[in-house]
Amino acid sequence: MKIRLVPALLILIVMAVTIRLGFWQRDRAHQKEALQAHIEQYEHAPAQPIGAQPIPVASIEYHRVRAVGRFLPEHVVYLDNRPYRDQPGFYVVMPLALNGGGYVLVNRGWLPRNMDSRTTIAPYSTPSGDVTIEGIARANASQAFELGEGGSAAHQPIRQNIDVGAFAKETGLALQPFVIQQTSDDGDTLVRDWPVPTMGVDTNYGYMFQWWGMAAAALGFGLYAARRAAKKGN
Incomplete structure (x- = not known):
């Protein structure tokens, strides 16, 4: 042949x-x-304390962490287009001034949108003194799709996304390079029913076949x- x-x-x-x-x-x-x-192993491990010493994202992401400090509400950012159970709302992201120096961004939780006025933020409380925060270290405070800079312009309280490094330059705060996704409750009325991280393993196997x-x-x-x-x- x-x-x-x-x-x-x-x-x-x-x-x-x-x-x-x-x-x-x-x-x-x-x-x-x-x-x-x-990730499943980290869920049952003791929470790691966060201080002023920078911790690389690769070595801390998905770990349980604990931070003690004071919230800085003057630097709050509301991440737009974060629905919860089909209801539109925001993620409330706020820096925490750590006891002993340094800062870390905290995704405090979800807040429903005022349906009559997009820029009117629903009331919630912020502790005025020292607070102990527990949560999960994440590389970012969640990413939503946007075209170009979109709604993430600096110095705006309502944004589409937030970049930790850019926000550190904007505010002058020596931020840790990650965000704490808060799981502890401090009576602020924010919702912390966080979505479970999905790895998409089935999709990879599907593409393989x-x-x-x-x-x-x-x-x-x-x-x-x-x-x-x-x-x-x-």
Whole structure:
């Protein structure tokens, strides 16, 4: 059976690429499974104290943490378009001045939007003295889709997103590079029913099988084409 070189090479290239992409998706799924196992482990670990010494995000994200300090309501930011149970609202993000120096951003919880006036913030309380905050360290205070800078312009209390580094420059505060997603209750009426982090492992496995299916289809097509070419040559 005579095999045409160029079509055979194209099929082999398609198979090599799709098989490699399948393995890449499998590896991503395994990484996410390992991360999920670590998150479950962190849930039962003692809360780590947060102080003035900067802690890299990679070494603290998803860990339980504890911080003691005083809220700075003059620097509050309300993250817009954060629905809760199909009701529009905001996340209340506020710096905490840590006892002993340094600052950390705290996502205090969810607040419903005033349906009559978008810029009118519903009442909630903020402790005036020292408070002990417990929560989960996260890389950010949640990210919502926006075009360009969108509604995240500096010095605006209502924004779409907040970048920790940019906010540190804006306020002059020496912030930790992560955000505490508060889980402890301090009687402020804010909702802290946080969504559970999803790793999307099933999606990765789905893509893995799709890529490998494409490789199998390419092989099948190549064999079919070779068989037809052989019949024509007889």
